[in-house]
Amino acid sequence: MLIPDLLTDILQTMRLEHTILCRCQLKAPWGIRFPADDGEATFHVVTKGQCWLQVEGHKEPLLLATGDFVMFPHGQEHILSDTISSPITDFVDTAIMRPNHGYNQISFGGDGMEIELLAGCFTVRADRRNPLLSSLPKLIHIRSDRGQFIPWLETTLRYITAELAISQLGFQTVIARLVDVLFIQAVRAYVDRISDDRRNWLRALTDPEIAIALSLMQRSPEKSWTVAELAERIPMSRSAFSAKFTELVGQPPMQYLTTWRMIKATELLRESRLGLKDISSKVGYESEVSFSKAFKRWSGVAPSLYRQDYMRNLGVI
Numbered sequence: 451m452l453i454p455d456l457l458t459d460i461l462q463t464m465r466l467e468h469t470i471l472c473r474c475q476l477k478a479p480w481g482i483r484f485p486a487d488d489g490e491a492t493f494h495v496v497t498k499g500q501c502w503l504q505v506e507g508h509k510e511p512l513l514l515a516t517g518d519f520v521m522f523p524h525g526q527e528h529i530l531s532d533t534i535s536s537p538i539t540d541f542v543d544t545a546i547m548r549p550n551h552g553y554n555q556i557s558f559g560g561d562g563m564e565i566e567l568l569a570g571c572f573t574v575r576a577d578r579r580n581p582l583l584s585s586l587p588k589l590i591h592i593r594s595d596r597g598q599f600i601p602w603l604e605t606t607l608r609y610i611t612a613e614l615a616i617s618q619l620g621f622q623t624v625i626a627r628l629v630d631v632l633f634i635q636a637v638r639a640y641v642d643r644i645s646d647d648r649r650n651w652l653r654a655l656t657d658p659e660i661a662i663a664l665s666l667m668q669r670s671p672e673k674s675w676t677v678a679e680l681a682e683r684i685p686m687s688r689s690a691f692s693a694k695f696t697e698l699v700g701q702p703p704m705q706y707l708t709t710w711r712m713i714k715a716t717e718l719l720r721e722s723r724l725g726l727k728d729i730s731s732k733v734g735y736e737s738e739v740s741f742s743k744a745f746k747r748w749s750g751v752a753p754s755l756y757r758q759d760y761m762r763n764l765g766v767i
Contacts, residue, residue, distance in 0.1 A: 469629045490574070523587075709748075720760050741753070
């Protein structure tokens with residue numbers, strides 16, 4: 451059983467930004483290539499008809515039908531088309547109309563069978579070593595229920611469609627939050643389908659014993675945790691706990707603790723005005739010097755420079 455809010459702890463260290471939606475009306479023959487973008491996640495929902503999906507690194511194309519949802523958390527290059535042999539056009543070369551500032555619209559292809567898609571993309575503002583991001587596959591495919599939308603997807607799409615139709619004040623913010631919901635729901639659905647033998651941080655969240663240890667470290671990174679203390683709190687033997695944690699999470703407990711402390715530190719550097727001394731204390735370091743050395747080993751830059759670069763990229767300085 452999932453320990454409450456463990457996933458929320460990680461989600462709070464991330465931010466989804468610059469959401470763009472596109473309603474696509476496509477008639478055969480058609481094919482669109484969506485380019486790779488490591489900093490941007492992409493998703494598609496088939497709202498009418500069916501199409502083929504070809505993904506770099508996947509040998510066989512996938513047939514998508516009404517109600518199917520696919521997401522590329524790491525911005526993998528992919529192609530959507532009505533048939534495998536249809537001519538391919540780069541997405542940037544399709545004729546995009548903008549009914550308003552909230553979304554784009556594409557009418558593309560020939561005069562054959564029609565398909566409708568809702569496509570979207572968003573920037574994931576988080577370090578790539580974030581345990582959630584690094585645990586997600588290149589492709590998440592949520593199949594429809596025998597041609598019917600899965601309830602959570604249908605409900606969210608209904609709200610998105612309503613917001614796009616009315617375009618009232620603040621609707622862009624509402625759309626962005628609804629895409630946040632889609633992302634979280636897709637992660638939930640993926641967790642439910644992870645096989646028991648898969649070594650994965652998300653799989654570890656569902657393990658009753660290891661989830662306790664993760665919760666202790668994530669909720670209190672300032673504490674001087676040891677393997678022996680974590681094992682005692684579960685309870686398990688020290689050796690059994692260390693072996694199981696490493697097997698499921700993919701790194702030893704103390705290495706994960708360091709990773710989590712650095713993830714929290716990056717969040718505080720980005721989102722707060724706390725000084726380095728206060729941040730050091732909040733993530734378990736007794737001095738600013740020891741924290742700065744650990745952060746530079748982990749990120750490659752000093753924490754003060756990391757903050758400056760982030761603010762500069764935002765246009766704040």
